[in-house]
Amino acid sequence: MAGEFELIARHFTRPGRRARAAVGLGVGDDCALLSPAPGQQLAVSSDMLVEGRHFLSTVAPERLGHKALAVNLSDLAACGAEPLAFTLALALPRGDDVFAAALARGLFALADAHGIELVGGDTTAGPLNLCLTVIGQVPPGQALLRSGARAGDRLWVSGRLGDARLALEVFRGTVELAGGDFDTVRRAMEQPEPRVALGLALRGLATSAIDLSDGLVGDLGHVLARSGVGTTVEVDALPRSAIVAAQPRELQHRCVLAGGDDYELLFTAPAGQDEAVRAAGERAGVAVTPIGRIEAAAGLRLVDADGQPVSFNERAFDHFI
Amino acid sequence: MAGEFELIARHFTRPGRRARAAVGLGVGDDCALLSPAPGQQLAVSSDMLVEGRHFLSTVAPERLGHKALAVNLSDLAACGAEPLAFTLALALPRGDDVFAAALARGLFALADAHGIELVGGDTTAGPLNLCLTVIGQVPPGQALLRSGARAGDRLWVSGRLGDARLALEVFRGTVELAGGDFDTVRRAMEQPEPRVALGLALRGLATSAIDLSDGLVGDLGHVLARSGVGTTVEVDALPRSAIVAAQPRELQHRCVLAGGDDYELLFTAPAGQDEAVRAAGERAGVAVTPIGRIEAAAGLRLVDADGQPVSFNERAFDHFI
Numbered sequence: 001m002a003g004e005f006e007l008i009a010r011h012f013t014r015p016g017r018r019a020r021a022a023v024g025l026g027v028g029d030d031c032a033l034l035s036p037a038p039g040q041q042l043a044v045s046s047d048m049l050v051e052g053r054h055f056l057s058t059v060a061p062e063r064l065g066h067k068a069l070a071v072n073l074s075d076l077a078a079c080g081a082e083p084l085a086f087t088l089a090l091a092l093p094r095g096d097d098v099f100a101a102a103l104a105r106g107l108f109a110l111a112d113a114h115g116i117e118l119v120g121g122d123t124t125a126g127p128l129n130l131c132l133t134v135i136g137q138v139p140p141g142q143a144l145l146r147s148g149a150r151a152g153d154r155l156w157v158s159g160r161l162g163d164a165r166l167a168l169e170v171f172r173g174t175v176e177l178a179g180g181d182f183d184t185v186r187r188a189m190e191q192p193e194p195r196v197a198l199g200l201a202l203r204g205l206a207t208s209a210i211d212l213s214d215g216l217v218g219d220l221g222h223v224l225a226r227s228g229v230g231t232t233v234e235v236d237a238l239p240r241s242a243i244v245a246a247q248p249r250e251l252q253h254r255c256v257l258a259g260g261d262d263y264e265l266l267f268t269a270p271a272g273q274d275e276a277v278r279a280a281g282e283r284a285g286v287a288v289t290p291i292g293r294i295e296a297a298a299g300l301r302l303v304d305a306d307g308q309p310v311s312f313n314e315r316a317f318d319h320f321i
Numbered sequence: 322m323a324g325e326f327e328l329i330a331r332h333f334t335r336p337g338r339r340a341r342a343a344v345g346l347g348v349g350d351d352c353a354l355l356s357p358a359p360g361q362q363l364a365v366s367s368d369m370l371v372e373g374r375h376f377l378s379t380v381a382p383e384r385l386g387h388k389a390l391a392v393n394l395s396d397l398a399a400c401g402a403e404p405l406a407f408t409l410a411l412a413l414p415r416g417d418d419v420f421a422a423a424l425a426r427g428l429f430a431l432a433d434a435h436g437i438e439l440v441g442g443d444t445t446a447g448p449l450n451l452c453l454t455v456i457g458q459v460p461p462g463q464a465l466l467r468s469g470a471r472a473g474d475r476l477w478v479s480g481r482l483g484d485a486r487l488a489l490e491v492f493r494g495t496v497e498l499a500g501g502d503f504d505t506v507r508r509a510m511e512q513p514e515p516r517v518a519l520g521l522a523l524r525g526l527a528t529s530a531i532d533l534s535d536g537l538v539g540d541l542g543h544v545l546a547r548s549g550v551g552t553t554v555e556v557d558a559l560p561r562s563a564i565v566a567a568q569p570r571e572l573q574h575r576c577v578l579a580g581g582d583d584y585e586l587l588f589t590a591p592a593g594q595d596e597a598v599r600a601a602g603e604r605a606g607v608a609v610t611p612i613g614r615i616e617a618a619a620g621l622r623l624v625d626a627d628g629q630p631v632s633f634n635e636r637a638f639d640h641f642i
Contacts, residue, residue, distance in 0.1 A: 029400070029466055029467050029468075030366060030396040030397075030399035030400050030467070030530075030531060030532060031364035031365055031366040031396050031397060031399070031400040031402060031457070031464070032364070032365045032366070033362045033363065033364055033365075033400075033459070033464055034362065034363040034365060035362050035363070035461065036357075036363065038359065038360070039359070041354045041355065041356050042354065042355040042356070042357065042363070042456075043352035043353070043354055044352055044353045044354075044355060044406075044408060044440065044441060044454075044456065045351060045352040045353070045408075045441055046408040046409070046410045046441060046442050046443055046452070046454055047410065047443050048410035048411070048412055048443045048445055048447075048450070048452055050412050050445055050446070050447030050448070050450075051447075052447075053445055053446055053447055054445070075351040075352050076351075076352060078351035078352070079350070079351050079352040079354075081352060085365075087365060087366075087367040087454055088367070089367045089368065089369035089452045090369070091369055091371050091450065119365065120365060120366055120367060121367050122367055122368050122369045122452075124369055124371055124374055124375070125371070125374055126369075126371030126372075126373075126374055126448070126450065127371070127447070127448040127450070129369070129371075129412065129447065129448070129450050129452075131367070131369055131410045131443075131450075131452030133365075133367055133408055133454040135363075135365065136352070138354070140356065143352070143354055145350055146350050146351070147350075209351075210351060211351060226350075
């Protein structure tokens with residue numbers, strides 16, 4: 001057991017660390033002071049992770065530290081912003097030194113991979129809760145928004161969908177997987193990779209973007225509504241792992257359409273830019289798959305490989321349902 | 322009962338509201354986009370409020386909304402930063418419409434009083450928890466830090482100390498107060514006024530500052546340690562309300578020295594600047610009281626009006642003790 005100030009000092013203070021020129025003063029004063037590059041816009045996003053809702057009590061604290069930062073970086077990626085710094089507010093049931101140390105390890109490993117630093121925050125007792133705020137920068141007018149999709153654009157998604165949802169179904173006891181497969185999908189759920197490099201590569205290329213946190217159907221719905229457009233998506237063409245593809249068709253649909261926790265980027269780009277989009281994916285080290293075309297007629301239409309309608313009624317993941 | 326997206330749309334989205342020129346894009350995309358004034362540094366702070374720890378379940382949600390923003394603005398005040406915008410991440414046990422509406426009312430009333438806007442955030446189910454991040458701006462080199470106190474400086478505090486702690490003692494059942502007095506100290510606990518105007522008025526004048534959230538002894542200790550100095554404080558000269566002053570001396574000491582939740586500014590300024598400091602307090606509409614001198618000898622010495630040592634062993638409020 002350790003006091004609040006000791007926990008901060010021991011695990012979340014890294015003297016002398018400075019993330020880029022942007023950070024003037026980090027943990028330990030009333031505020032962090034940042035100096036973004038001149039003329040840049042700031043991109044800011046906050047996400048809160050609650051035990052039993054965004055992660056299970058069985059998650060290793062190191063992976064939890066990774067995931068808490070990853071889901072926030074994913075929001076920056078969806079805006080095409082370059083990460084600068086983050087704050088962490090943490091409620092812990094106890095002053096648990098071992099837990100805090102492992103959490104900090106996972107958090108800082110991902111922070112180091114993106115060259116960013118923890119600049120401030122808060123530690124308190126309470127039901128386990130992590131709230132992070134990430135701050136990034138983007139040249140004015142270049143942020144990727146949800147509202148920019150236009151009829152004729154190609155609709156793309158990065159990576160593969162549904163592994164995290166499949167892992168959740170195993171935890172729920174509705175699906176059984178062999179040990180190695182379970183480890184793979186569990187890692188997708190517990191240690192998602194934010195697509196920061198892809199978001200940066202899509203600046204000036206994508207017309208809209210969102211990150212997939214609540215499932216494809218729900219998140220795509222936000223883009224369509226904001227942009228005032230519609231689309232037809234071929235469900236069987238959605239990218240998925242061999243593990244998901246080995247499941248019954250209905251479960252596959254649930255995983256790829258309403259998965260949640262995918263943290264892939266869903267984005268649109270002019271149809272003439274297919275090669276540039278593929279090149280951006282290659283530079284970022286992640287597959288990008290075309291999954292449909294944006295149409296003027298509002299609404300989301302799901303079809304199979306024969307163009308026949310696929311019915312799917314599961315709502316977007318909603319934390320109060 | 323309402324779903325997550327409905328709650329956000331209904332209570333926390335105010336279309337067309339723009340807080341100053343700084344805010345480009347608010348709630349509803351993956352990130353908020355901000356454009357601070359050219360050449361300014363950003364000041365960022367996050368605070369998390371947990372039920373039973375930072376507020377009691379008996380607090381009116383409107384006051385809770387106020388307090389959650391107030392304690393964050395208090396951190397900006399302590400840095401002399403001008404508030405620009407804030408994010409809110411909110412965990413609610415249920416999708417409680419009435420609670421969320423009242424919380425939003427209290428939050429936005431204070432936001433409007435400071436001309437700032439909610440630019441993003443997150444709503445989820447979970448044990449009641451509010452995590453806010455405030456963003457402000459300050460000209461480079463003008464932020465008030467904890468580390469700037471110098472021997473010979475005068476030590477000052479704004480407002481009055483101890484009302485919030487006295488209210489807590491009433492809730493705990495260790496003290497009884499007449500109804501009107503209880504209402505007064507309860508309001509101090511539940512609706513603190515962040516000293517933003519005073520923080521701005523102290524730019525270029527104060528040599529160090531901190532806001533009092535964990536009690537004078539603990540918070541002053543941070544300033545002394547960071548600045549490598551010490552001080553002698555005359556306990557009986559610490560400003561307090563008539564309600565606190567009517568309590569037994571030992572309880573008074575507990576309230577003014579280890580109160581917590583005061584959200585007043587503790588700051589130092591060169592002794593020759595007494596008149597300028599008083600004028601800054603007048604411009605900001607809050608009393609400022611000199612409570613000691615900074616000394617080269619490290620440590621905090623508490624004395625009575627006769628200069629005799631006052632012993633006081635209660636530790637700074639620590640959330641894990």
